[in-house]
Amino acid sequence: MGLKILTEHINVPGIETLEVYRKHGGYKSVEKALKTMSPEEVVEEVKTSGLRGRGGAGFPAGMKWSFLAKPEGVPRYLVCNADESEPGTFKDRWYMEKNPHGLIEGMITSSYALGANTSYIYIRGELMFILRILEKAIAEAYAAGLLGKNIMGSGYDLDLHVAPGGGAYICGEETALLESLEGKRGNPRNKPPFPAVKGLFQSPTVVNNVETISSVPWIVNNGGAEYAKVGIGRSTGTKLISASGNINNPGVYEIELGVPVEEFIYSDEYCGGIWKGRQLKAVVPGGSSVPILPANLILKTAAGEDRLMTYESLSDGGFVTGSMMGSGAFIVFDEAQCIVRNTWNYSRFYHHESCGQCSPCREGTGWMEKVLHRIEHGHGHQQDIDLLVSVAKQIEGNTICPLGDAAAWPVAAAIRHFRDEFEWHIKHPKEATAPGAVYRGQLDAVTA
Amino acid sequence: MAETINEVKFSDAAMAEIQRYISHYPEGRHKSALLPILHIAQAEFGGWVSPEVMDKVAEILDIQPIEVYEVATFYTMFNLKPVGKHVLEVCRTGPCCLRGADELINTLKRKLNIEEGETSADGMFTLKPVECLASCGTGPMLQVRELFYENIDSEERVDEFLAMMRQKEHETPVWAQQS
Numbered sequence: 001m002g003l004k005i006l007t008e009h010i011n012v013p014g015i016e017t018l019e020v021y022r023k024h025g026g027y028k029s030v031e032k033a034l035k036t037m038s039p040e041e042v043v044e045e046v047k048t049s050g051l052r053g054r055g056g057a058g059f060p061a062g063m064k065w066s067f068l069a070k071p072e073g074v075p076r077y078l079v080c081n082a083d084e085s086e087p088g089t090f091k092d093r094w095y096m097e098k099n100p101h102g103l104i105e106g107m108i109t110s111s112y113a114l115g116a117n118t119s120y121i122y123i124r125g126e127l128m129f130i131l132r133i134l135e136k137a138i139a140e141a142y143a144a145g146l147l148g149k150n151i152m153g154s155g156y157d158l159d160l161h162v163a164p165g166g167g168a169y170i171c172g173e174e175t176a177l178l179e180s181l182e183g184k185r186g187n188p189r190n191k192p193p194f195p196a197v198k199g200l201f202q203s204p205t206v207v208n209n210v211e212t213i214s215s216v217p218w219i220v221n222n223g224g225a226e227y228a229k230v231g232i233g234r235s236t237g238t239k240l241i242s243a244s245g246n247i248n249n250p251g252v253y254e255i256e257l258g259v260p261v262e263e264f265i266y267s268d269e270y271c272g273g274i275w276k277g278r279q280l281k282a283v284v285p286g287g288s289s290v291p292i293l294p295a296n297l298i299l300k301t302a303a304g305e306d307r308l309m310t311y312e313s314l315s316d317g318g319f320v321t322g323s324m325m326g327s328g329a330f331i332v333f334d335e336a337q338c339i340v341r342n343t344w345n346y347s348r349f350y351h352h353e354s355c356g357q358c359s360p361c362r363e364g365t366g367w368m369e370k371v372l373h374r375i376e377h378g379h380g381h382q383q384d385i386d387l388l389v390s391v392a393k394q395i396e397g398n399t400i401c402p403l404g405d406a407a408a409w410p411v412a413a414a415i416r417h418f419r420d421e422f423e424w425h426i427k428h429p430k431e432a433t434a435p436g437a438v439y440r441g442q443l444d445a446v447t448a
Numbered sequence: 449m450a451e452t453i454n455e456v457k458f459s460d461a462a463m464a465e466i467q468r469y470i471s472h473y474p475e476g477r478h479k480s481a482l483l484p485i486l487h488i489a490q491a492e493f494g495g496w497v498s499p500e501v502m503d504k505v506a507e508i509l510d511i512q513p514i515e516v517y518e519v520a521t522f523y524t525m526f527n528l529k530p531v532g533k534h535v536l537e538v539c540r541t542g543p544c545c546l547r548g549a550d551e552l553i554n555t556l557k558r559k560l561n562i563e564e565g566e567t568s569a570d571g572m573f574t575l576k577p578v579e580c581l582a583s584c585g586t587g588p589m590l591q592v593r594e595l596f597y598e599n600i601d602s603e604e605r606v607d608e609f610l611a612m613m614r615q616k617e618h619e620t621p622v623w624a625q626q627s
Contacts, residue, residue: 075474084582085579085580085582086580087541087542087543087579087580087584088542088543088580088584089580089582089584090582090583090584090585092582093582093583094585118474120472124582125483125487125523125525126525126537126578126581126582126591127582128487128594129594129595129596132594132622159472161472163469163472163480163483163484164483164484164487165483165523166483166486166487166519166522166523166524166525166526167523167524167525167526167578168522168523168524169579169580180483181480182477182479182480183479183480183481183482183483183509183515183519184479184482184515184519185518185519185522186522186523201474201477242584242585243585244543244546244547244584244585244587245543245546245547245584246546246547250547250584250585250586251585252585288541288542288543288580329543329584331542331543331546331584332546333546337546341545342542342545342546345540345541345542345545346542349541349542349579349580352579353579355522
């Protein structure tokens with residue numbers, strides 16, 4: 001059992017109420033920050049902690065905060081990105097549902113650090129039931145004087161609102177999120193200007209993930225240096241991992257960064273091994289957009305070292321033999337899963353979710369879906385594999401926002417590591433399209 | 449078109465909820481409330497937003513109708529055509545498929561005798577496959593209005609679910625409960 005920074009009290013009955021939350025030490029960071037620290041001191045603690053953005057990019061949160069422009073007489077905003085949409089990711093939804101005050105406390109302390117007097121939680125519209133939970137908790141916080149005017153007699157004012165999206169993956173990208181929050185289509189903005197200079201309502205804005213913001217209270221209470229002691233190297237602290245796919249115990253796990261991948265998959269404390277007594281085939285360790293790795297490369301790096309659950313270890317080997325931590329969405333594939341089918345599924349997702357602004361992404365995602373569909377359905381051409389690689393290359397890096405990269409990487413990685421499976425589909429369409437047929441490394445179809 | 453617009457009338461509870469959302473934004477930034485208002489409109493008017501409803505929303509926010517249309521057509525949660533009583537929004541994305549989402553969709557199609565995007569003959573169910581709903585650990589799953597129904601991983605569970613839904617009325621949204 002590692003240290004639980006976010007989830008220590010998450011299973012306490014009634015923790016979603018202000019009363020029980022406060023009994024377990026809730027809102028201490030608000031009192032400490034507002035009464036004994038300057039906003040700059042809070043920013044410094046977060047910098048010292050080494051906390052990195054938990055939404056996927058992994059950018060140091062304290063550094064992001066320090067970029068915020070502070071022109072006189074212009075409001076600043078903190079916006080929480082609760083648009084959790086990356087396939088495989090459900091940690092924020094789980095956390096907000098169980099412990100809404102944890103996020104609200106983080107919003108207050110972080111807003112104080114940034115000098116924001118109005119903050120928003122932008123939540124994906126499908127999670128309307130979580131919005132109701134958050135709004136109930138926010139009402140409790142207002143009633144207790146933790147939100148509104150002159151919080152705890154400190155002279156600091158903060159209004160906090162929740163805003164629902166409408167069902168669009170792209171709104172997890174921070175500038176698309178801001179457009180959506182302003183009541184527009186979720187088309188990402190060109191950068192610069194960055195949100196830190198011109199964000200929500202053209203004012204300086206910080207956008208942070210739910211988990212990032214919810215980690216701030218512990219850092220304020222215990223100090224950034226204490227947080228930095230947890231984890232390994234530049235992967236400090238703990239991380240919520242959403243474990244899904246063909247495992248015995250799917251769910252959300254808070255781990256100290258540095259747990260070996262093998263332990264995470266097979267230990268009963270976490271995933272509990274592969275379901276139905278099957279073998280591990282592959283893992284997508286950070287959400288659908290990061291490269292898939294075959295079993296041997298997810299358990300060990302190319303150099304033969306144990307792969308660890310850290311930003312550095314998961315990306316060891318670059319995209320040739322490594323992947324990414326991403327949002328911490330750990331998707332496990334057993335031996336009965338078809339990589340071609342899964343890659344087609346992901347491509348359909350990105351095609352569906354492309355906002356259509358940039359031609360390489362709008363057209364390229366459609367091409368990839370179409371070509372993968374025909375391979376999966378027994379109509380592939382010999383040159384289709386190279387065509388896919390070429391389309392993926394032409395999307396990557398050629399779009400306003402990272403959705404293009406997110407669409408290209410899984411296709412490129414699936415072909416990199418499972419090329420023979422694609423070739424088998426093309427050469428043996430009849431066998432490959434038989435119900436339950438799966439390629440097992442040899443040219444034999446196995447009926448599941 | 450003015451006569452048609454006049455026919456669309458939000459309830460007092462809905463108008464109060466709309467005003468609450470508008471109050472969350474700075475002066476002159478009231479358009480920000482557009483997405484929340486479209487959700488309220490969809491709950492008010494039978495699970496979809498017609499052009500007349502969108503025009504009414506534009507009137508309330510004092511913006512051009514096109515500003516509402518372009519948003520309503522961008523976001524997948526807004527239904528632009530009439531739907532059945534219960535819209536079954538089934539997750540079809542990778543992680544749910546690893547646990548049987550394809551089977552769930554096929555079973556629903558067979559039992560309801562409809563294809564994706566269609567409504568059953570009795571008007572009870574519309575089948576609407578959607579992308580990842582952040583419920584990957586409890587898939588296969590689906591959403592109806594504000595609620596999630598999870599781990600629907602066998603034909604028996606599908607039967608139980610459909611039987612329950614046939615008896616079920618819509619939950620009243622929280623904002624409409626006081627009135």
